[in-house]
Amino acid sequence: MNDIGSSDPMVQLAALMLEADELRAKTDEDELRAAQRARMQALDAEVHALHEAAHQTRVGAVVGGIAAAAGGAAAALGSGLTPVGKQPTGDAGVLLKSGEALEQLAGPLGRLFGDAPSLDAQADAKQAEQQAADAGTRRDLAQQHHDRVRSEQDRTIATTESIIESEAQGNWALIANV
Amino acid sequence: MATEALSNGTTRAPDAVVGDETLVDALASTDPAIALLALQTASNQARTADAREGVEEQTRLIEELREQMKSAMKRAEEAQESSGFWGDLGNVLGGDVASICGVIATAAAIVASGGAAAPMVLALVTAGMSVTADVGGRLGLDPKICMGLAGAGALVGVLGGNFRSATGFWSTLARVGNASQGVAAAGGSGATLVAGQYQGDALDARADAKHAEGQEADAWMRMQLALDILQDAARDLDRAERTVSNIESDKSAGHSAIIAHMGGAS
Numbered sequence: 001m002n003d004i005g006s007s008d009p010m011v012q013l014a015a016l017m018l019e020a021d022e023l024r025a026k027t028d029e030d031e032l033r034a035a036q037r038a039r040m041q042a043l044d045a046e047v048h049a050l051h052e053a054a055h056q057t058r059v060g061a062v063v064g065g066i067a068a069a070a071g072g073a074a075a076a077l078g079s080g081l082t083p084v085g086k087q088p089t090g091d092a093g094v095l096l097k098s099g100e101a102l103e104q105l106a107g108p109l110g111r112l113f114g115d116a117p118s119l120d121a122q123a124d125a126k127q128a129e130q131q132a133a134d135a136g137t138r139r140d141l142a143q144q145h146h147d148r149v150r151s152e153q154d155r156t157i158a159t160t161e162s163i164i165e166s167e168a169q170g171n172w173a174l175i176a177n178v
Numbered sequence: 179m180a181t182e183a184l185s186n187g188t189t190r191a192p193d194a195v196v197g198d199e200t201l202v203d204a205l206a207s208t209d210p211a212i213a214l215l216a217l218q219t220a221s222n223q224a225r226t227a228d229a230r231e232g233v234e235e236q237t238r239l240i241e242e243l244r245e246q247m248k249s250a251m252k253r254a255e256e257a258q259e260s261s262g263f264w265g266d267l268g269n270v271l272g273g274d275v276a277s278i279c280g281v282i283a284t285a286a287a288i289v290a291s292g293g294a295a296a297p298m299v300l301a302l303v304t305a306g307m308s309v310t311a312d313v314g315g316r317l318g319l320d321p322k323i324c325m326g327l328a329g330a331g332a333l334v335g336v337l338g339g340n341f342r343s344a345t346g347f348w349s350t351l352a353r354v355g356n357a358s359q360g361v362a363a364a365g366g367s368g369a370t371l372v373a374g375q376y377q378g379d380a381l382d383a384r385a386d387a388k389h390a391e392g393q394e395a396d397a398w399m400r401m402q403l404a405l406d407i408l409q410d411a412a413r414d415l416d417r418a419e420r421t422v423s424n425i426e427s428d429k430s431a432g433h434s435a436i437i438a439h440m441g442g443a444s
Contacts, residue, residue, distance in 0.1 A: 061374015076360020
């Protein structure tokens with residue numbers, strides 16, 4: 001790209017600088033794209049983890065709800081089978097006690113099958129979010145560096161043009177005065 | 179003329195297109211500098227056309243994704259509200275209502291069984307209901323509820339006075355209380371289950387919003403890249419134009435120097 005031909009060492013140096021800047025700019029562009037890809041992958045992972053958390057929340061609600069409903073029904077049946085004023089015995093007692101136990105277990109079961117996995121998934125989502133943020137920062141840094149390199153290129157080209165122009169004017173002045 | 183036309187084309191906005199005829203004329207120019215500038219202009223036009231399409235496409239995509247995000251956020255909010263309602267309902271049914279039913283059933287069972295503590299239990303229930311109705315009324319509780327509580331307290335008091343003859347009623351009340359407790363607990367569980375489903379929906383909607391947000395950020399970046407390409411193209415053209423201008427200027431200076439030299443020699 002920088003095909004500047006001149007015998008002037010300053011201009012040759014400028015050409016080398018431009019080539020180096022061009023390489024740096026390309027590297028920045030590669031880094032920018034890689035960081036963006038990493039960011040998108042991390043965001044996908046975050047979204048997947050959030051959906052997983054939602055699924056686990058539903059599962060927990062179903063498990064807890066079914067356990068509580070079954071426990072409540074069993075306890076009510078056991079209680080209904082027990083004569084008023086008597087202690088529940090036999091099948092009625094078993095139904096009542098197991099129903100009460102199941103009701104007590106409904107909350108922990110819901111947490112075990114729902115809240116705990118859901119919180120795990122949400123933690124994964126948080127981690128992925130952090131990774132996405134890191135990748136975003138890398139991308140922004142690459143973009144800033146890229147912009148700076150382009151700006152340096154502009155300055156180098158302006159200086160080189162000025163040198164070449166001065167050289168040309170000097171040459172023509174010499175020719176005119178010979 | 180070709181230089182002027184090209185200059186006009188290159189110094190316009192980056193999305194300006196130099197006319198094909200002008201470009202062909204310039205490419206056919208005998209001046210290598212002009213031909214080179216024309217070549218660069220043609221190359222840039224091809225490059226910027228894709229970039230312009232990219233910018234338009236990404237702008238459309240950003241608008242769509244923004245709508246999707248808004249919609250997902252709205253769904254999340256609605257699901258969260260529904261979850262809150264059903265969760266509260268579950269707590270009330272499974273907690274307060276079931277407990278009250280249990281207490282009523284227990285008290286009724288004690289009375290029905292003719293226990294020694296029956297009159298005391300009835301007196302306590304009667305007093306409790308009356309006091310609750312009175313205090314509730316002062317605290318701004320719904321007057322209908324207060325009236326209901328006061329009426330129920332009076333009924334319990336009347337029945338309590340003849341509890342020996344109303345054993346059947348108390349037995350039935352105990353059974354109804356037990357059944358109601360079970361129904362309330364089951365209803366509470368059902369409401370909690372529904373609340374969990376809505377909570378899952380809210381999380382899903384938030385995940386959708388996050389997805390749309392990520393896609394929007396990606397679209398922004400692609401648009402930025404396309405704009406960078408347009409900017410680079412404009413800068414390249416600007417440089418090329420300056421270079422050609424310098425070359426022409428050098429030529430002119432050279433001619434002047436030669437003429438000056440010839441004039442000096444003669």
